Amino acid sequence: MKLYEQVADAIAARIDQSYYQVGEKLPSIRAISQAHGVSISTAQEAYRLLEEQGRAEVRPKSGFYVLAQSKSPQQLPDLSRPAQRPMEVSQWEDVLELLCANTNREMIQLGRAIPELGAATLKPLSRIMADLNRQDPLATLNYEHLRGSDNLRLQIARLMVDAGCVLHPDDIVTTTGCQEAISTSLRAVTEPGDIVAVDSPSFYGSMQAVKAQGLKALEIPTHPETGISLEALELALEQWPIKAIQITPTCNNPLGYTMPEANKKRLLAMTKRYDLPIIEDDIYGDLAYQAPRPPALKSFDTEGRVLYCSSFSKTLAPGLRVGWCAPGRYLNQVIHMKYVVTASTATLPQMAIAEFIAQGGYERHVRKMRAQYQQSRDVMIGWIEKYFPAGTKISYPHGGFLLWVELPSELDTSELNEYLIPENICIAPGVLFSASGKYQNCMRLNFTDPPNAKNEAAVERVGELAAQLITEQKATLNGTKRV
Amino acid sequence: MKLYEQVADAIAARIDQSYYQVGEKLPSIRAISQAHGVSISTAQEAYRLLEEQGRAEVRPKSGFYVLAQSKSPQQLPDLSRPAQRPMEVSQWEDVLELLCANTNREMIQLGRAIPELGAATLKPLSRIMADLNRQDPLATLNYEHLRGSDNLRLQIARLMVDAGCVLHPDDIVTTTGCQEAISTSLRAVTEPGDIVAVDSPSFYGSMQAVKAQGLKALEIPTHPETGISLEALELALEQWPIKAIQITPTCNNPLGYTMPEANKKRLLAMTKRYDLPIIEDDIYGDLAYQAPRPPALKSFDTEGRVLYCSSFSKTLAPGLRVGWCAPGRYLNQVIHMKYVVTASTATLPQMAIAEFIAQGGYERHVRKMRAQYQQSRDVMIGWIEKYFPAGTKISYPHGGFLLWVELPSELDTSELNEYLIPENICIAPGVLFSASGKYQNCMRLNFTDPPNAKNEAAVERVGELAAQLITEQKATLNGTKRV
Numbered sequence: 024m025k026l027y028e029q030v031a032d033a034i035a036a037r038i039d040q041s042y043y044q045v046g047e048k049l050p051s052i053r054a055i056s057q058a059h060g061v062s063i064s065t066a067q068e069a070y071r072l073l074e075e076q077g078r079a080e081v082r083p084k085s086g087f088y089v090l091a092q093s094k095s096p097q098q099l100p101d102l103s104r105p106a107q108r109p110m111e112v113s114q115w116e117d118v119l120e121l122l123c124a125n126t127n128r129e130m131i132q133l134g135r136a137i138p139e140l141g142a143a144t145l146k147p148l149s150r151i152m153a154d155l156n157r158q159d160p161l162a163t164l165n166y167e168h169l170r171g172s173d174n175l176r177l178q179i180a181r182l183m184v185d186a187g188c189v190l191h192p193d194d195i196v197t198t199t200g201c202q203e204a205i206s207t208s209l210r211a212v213t214e215p216g217d218i219v220a221v222d223s224p225s226f227y228g229s230m231q232a233v234k235a236q237g238l239k240a241l242e243i244p245t246h247p248e249t250g251i252s253l254e255a256l257e258l259a260l261e262q263w264p265i266k267a268i269q270i271t272p273t274c275n276n277p278l279g280y281t282m283p284e285a286n287k288k289r290l291l292a293m294t295k296r297y298d299l300p301i302i303e304d305d306i307y308g309d310l311a312y313q314a315p316r317p318p319a320l321k322s323f324d325t326e327g328r329v330l331y332c333s334s335f336s337k338t339l340a341p342g343l344r345v346g347w348c349a350p351g352r353y354l355n356q357v358i359h360m361k362y363v364v365t366a367s368t369a370t371l372p373q374m375a376i377a378e379f380i381a382q383g384g385y386e387r388h389v390r391k392m393r394a395q396y397q398q399s400r401d402v403m404i405g406w407i408e409k410y411f412p413a414g415t416k417i418s419y420p421h422g423g424f425l426l427w428v429e430l431p432s433e434l435d436t437s438e439l440n441e442y443l444i445p446e447n448i449c450i451a452p453g454v455l456f457s458a459s460g461k462y463q464n465c466m467r468l469n470f471t472d473p474p475n476a477k478n479e480a481a482v483e484r485v486g487e488l489a490a491q492l493i494t495e496q497k498a499t500l501n502g503t504k505r506v
Numbered sequence: 507m508k509l510y511e512q513v514a515d516a517i518a519a520r521i522d523q524s525y526y527q528v529g530e531k532l533p534s535i536r537a538i539s540q541a542h543g544v545s546i547s548t549a550q551e552a553y554r555l556l557e558e559q560g561r562a563e564v565r566p567k568s569g570f571y572v573l574a575q576s577k578s579p580q581q582l583p584d585l586s587r588p589a590q591r592p593m594e595v596s597q598w599e600d601v602l603e604l605l606c607a608n609t610n611r612e613m614i615q616l617g618r619a620i621p622e623l624g625a626a627t628l629k630p631l632s633r634i635m636a637d638l639n640r641q642d643p644l645a646t647l648n649y650e651h652l653r654g655s656d657n658l659r660l661q662i663a664r665l666m667v668d669a670g671c672v673l674h675p676d677d678i679v680t681t682t683g684c685q686e687a688i689s690t691s692l693r694a695v696t697e698p699g700d701i702v703a704v705d706s707p708s709f710y711g712s713m714q715a716v717k718a719q720g721l722k723a724l725e726i727p728t729h730p731e732t733g734i735s736l737e738a739l740e741l742a743l744e745q746w747p748i749k750a751i752q753i754t755p756t757c758n759n760p761l762g763y764t765m766p767e768a769n770k771k772r773l774l775a776m777t778k779r780y781d782l783p784i785i786e787d788d789i790y791g792d793l794a795y796q797a798p799r800p801p802a803l804k805s806f807d808t809e810g811r812v813l814y815c816s817s818f819s820k821t822l823a824p825g826l827r828v829g830w831c832a833p834g835r836y837l838n839q840v841i842h843m844k845y846v847v848t849a850s851t852a853t854l855p856q857m858a859i860a861e862f863i864a865q866g867g868y869e870r871h872v873r874k875m876r877a878q879y880q881q882s883r884d885v886m887i888g889w890i891e892k893y894f895p896a897g898t899k900i901s902y903p904h905g906g907f908l909l910w911v912e913l914p915s916e917l918d919t920s921e922l923n924e925y926l927i928p929e930n931i932c933i934a935p936g937v938l939f940s941a942s943g944k945y946q947n948c949m950r951l952n953f954t955d956p957p958n959a960k961n962e963a964a965v966e967r968v969g970e971l972a973a974q975l976i977t978e979q980k981a982t983l984n985g986t987k988r989v
Contacts (some may be wrong), residue, residue: 034899115842119842122651122845123651140647140648141644142642145643145647149640150640151644152635152639152854153636153639154636155634155642156635157632160629160632160824161623161624161634163825164623164631164822164824164826165623165823165825166824166825167825169605170608171760187664199827199847199848199852200848200850202846202847202848204847209855210718215698215720230848230850231842233844234846235693235842235843235846235847237698237989300758340648341649341849341850342645342647342850342854343647343850343852343853343854344848344849344850344853345958359598359602359718360718361715361717362601362605362711363711363714363715363717364682364685364686364689364718364848365683365684365686365827366824366828367824367851368825368827369682369826369852369855370827371733371825371855372852372854390811391586438612458770498975
């Protein structure tokens with residue numbers, strides 16, 4: 024047993040013996056270092072392990088806190104059980120309905136994944152954009168290079184060090200949001216008719232990209248705390264001619280989990296054996312509540328088989344439409360697809376973001392938002408526990424601002440949404456996140472906004488209507504049985 | 507014979523009899539109306555016909571002028587003779603080389619199609635962008651609707667009346683440049699392996715979209731004054747299972763022609779017989795030198811089979827990355843593809859362009875640029891006639907800022923470019939514009955910049971090197987023959 028493992032065990036034992044209660048602050052890293060006579064870095068490693076084990080969690084600018092032994096305070100959804108064969112993706116009509124419902128500005132948008140845009144720490148970005156238009160209008164109006172702004176790619180390469188990735192700016196291509204990164208990556212590594220393995224539930228935007236490319240999705244059972252089941256994935260790889268894997272391993276959308284590092288390494292080893300590319304969506308990775316953020320899958324990739332996709336749409340603002348792709352060995356194919364699809368990414372937002380990062384604005388803003396979202400998560404979970412029907416299971420996000428809720432099987436959340444929308448409330452129904460029409464009794468909710476009475480009332484109303492629909496459905500089923 | 511045809515004939519007879527010399531101003535519409543005792547609109551129709559016949563040309567804010575009887579002052583390229591079978595598109599490496607060469611800011615970019623960005627009439631657009639960032643930062647940071655900004659789509663619908671199109675804003679989807687409009691349109695109406703008929707030479711960006719979608723291009727012979735040969739197209743439609751037609755019928759890139767209205771109507775009738783969609787690239791249409799601008803193919807489309815694609819990249823600025831698509835009956839497919847590819851178009855540039863159009867800035871700027879480009883065209887043609895080797899043929903653009911030059915068959919313009927680039931001059935070699943590797947002895951040049959000594963020297967140098975390469979090649983061929 025390594026030294027840091029011994030220290031972690033010692034702390035865990037004290038938690039088990041109730042020397043530290045759930046929610047209580049643990050000793051600082053310095054205190055642990057002194058108490059156990061180990062180095063600061065060993066103490067840090069010990070806490071890292073406790074975090075991985077779900078025994079402790081970090082709160083930025085504060086310290087480490089004891090987590091409940093069940094790893095999370097509420098009952099988690101079960102391991103998902105999607106269809107065990109490749110499926111064509113449908114659900115486009117439902118996705119379109121969600122996107123259109125969200126254009127109503129009165130709507131309380133519990134369904135969509137838009138970050139908070141009103142934070143004071145984001146204001147300098149708008150100022151920078153205004154200044155650039157005055158100072159260098161010619162540059163802002165011209166094409167950027169096909170690969171993207173030099174300055175921005177340099178700044179992105181620097182940011183990605185936090186995710187454990189050591190890249191050259193020329194390994195990076197900027198894109199029109201993460202969506203372009205994902206869809207061009209998919210087109211770069213697959214042909215129509217191919218099978219792609221995906222985590223399940225999975226972000227509907229990636230699923231629609233799978234559909235548009237004429238691919239079939241093989242949904243792999245996924246655990247709400249540790250992510251895609253590697254055992255199930257291995258079985259699938261043996262059984263089907265899978266051509267690529269597409270996952271969101273860090274601060275997953277919609278489940279919020281982060282795959283443990285060991286799983287990320289095992290996944291990479293597996294794809295090496297099967298010689299497969301992996302499309303990694305890391306769009307929420309920088310919003311992990313733990314600091315430093317967990318390493319990306321890409322950070323363990325020595326062979327260039329990970330096509331890393333991300334954007335500033337969740338950390339800064341989606342209207343900028345600036346994302347990026349680090350496609351490893353598939354760089355040339357991605358550049359070709361990027362050229363064909365949009366020729367280049369809008370110039371001004373790229374210039375502005377590069378300057379915002381250089382001035383330290385990105386770090387400042389993201390640090391603030393991580394802490395805010397973590398607090399909002401706890402409030403949101405409290406509301407759901409209070410207002411939703413008995414038997415509701417809730418995911419426990421490690422980052423970002425999205426929650427997955429599983430309700431009793433009698434509920435159809437698409438039907439629920441039809442009742443909610445006229446009341447100006449909108450959720451994201453579970454079926455959007457599956458090729459095989461699973462998760463009808465699930466929904467994705469966001470906790471973007473700082474907690475407020477209006478949102479609490481909306482969550483209460485969702486829970487109330489859900490309970491009502493479940494009761495009605497049960498009555499109908501009983502009635503049917505009697506007939 | 508209709509009245510306006512009689513009037514046109516009368517004016518043409520006076521030109522033939524040298525009452526009006528080549529380059530001389532013709533009587534005003536009002537003068538013709540009085541002289542011939544016809545209505546103003548009949549006089550206008552007569553001039554429209556003379557323009558179509560290539561006897562007269564309009565100069566904005568000035569009037570009508572006599573054209574040389576050969577329709578244009580210089581010898582035109584021949585009707586193109588591309589391969590007569592569907593081909594896979596190659597040339598990506600050459601396109602990439604061109605795109606990368608153009609990122610050198612010292613380079614005199616005769617090859618790329620970037621409009622003039624320094625015009626005073628464009629400055630208000632930068633001011634509007636700066637103001638929007640200050641006044642409404644929240645709106646500029648958020649997602650726009652999937653279909654695009656409401657205000658912008660309304661303004662686009664208004665602009666398109668000039669092209670003869672009567673559309674509702676909801677018939678329009680904004681895109682990340684024209685490239686996204688074209689590539690999503692292609693994906694909406696074809697499957698990999700399909701055959702698409704294209705004009706030839708054809709814009710390399712569209713050709714690469716054909717390649718990326720796994721399609722084959724069937725290049726149709728194209729006339730440098732009247733566009734795609736309808737006879738050749740009809741033969742091709744009889745012979746091959748063509749699934750779509752992709753053309754740039756107005757102010758064509760690279761040839762500069764505008765298809766006569768009668769041809770546009772015949773083309774549409776033909777696609778009706780074969781039940782085919784047409785992808786119309788109209789990106790240069792608003793830069794036609796004649797006023798009002800020629801009607802778009804879309805304007806004659808009563809069945810929704812034209813997927814109209816355009817953008818503000820040539821009329822305003824490419825770095826904005828704002829284009830649009832009016833996909834007719836294929837609207838739902840295009841919206842799906844647009845969502846999959848980029849989710850939505852950057853917000854701020856859409857807001858800014860809508861405001862710029864609303865303030866009258868678009869009309870003012872485009873009017874100015876049309877006149878400027880027309881004057882630059884004449885200067886550029888003069889330079890080419892002066893500096894290029896004997897036997898050079900030059901297209902006679904009806905709009906935009908691009909010229910097509912055909913040199914003696916001994917010249918390889920890709921080789922020429924290799925000599926030019928170290929001297930910081932870059933042209934667009936002809937092979938980029940063909941799937942079948944034709945047009946090796948051709949090049950596309952732009953006349954974006956107001957005429958200046960530096961550009962004249964560059965054109966002179968291109969001509970000089972071309973002549974030298976032709977002489978060397980002839981000597982080699984003779985030498986080979988002797989051996």
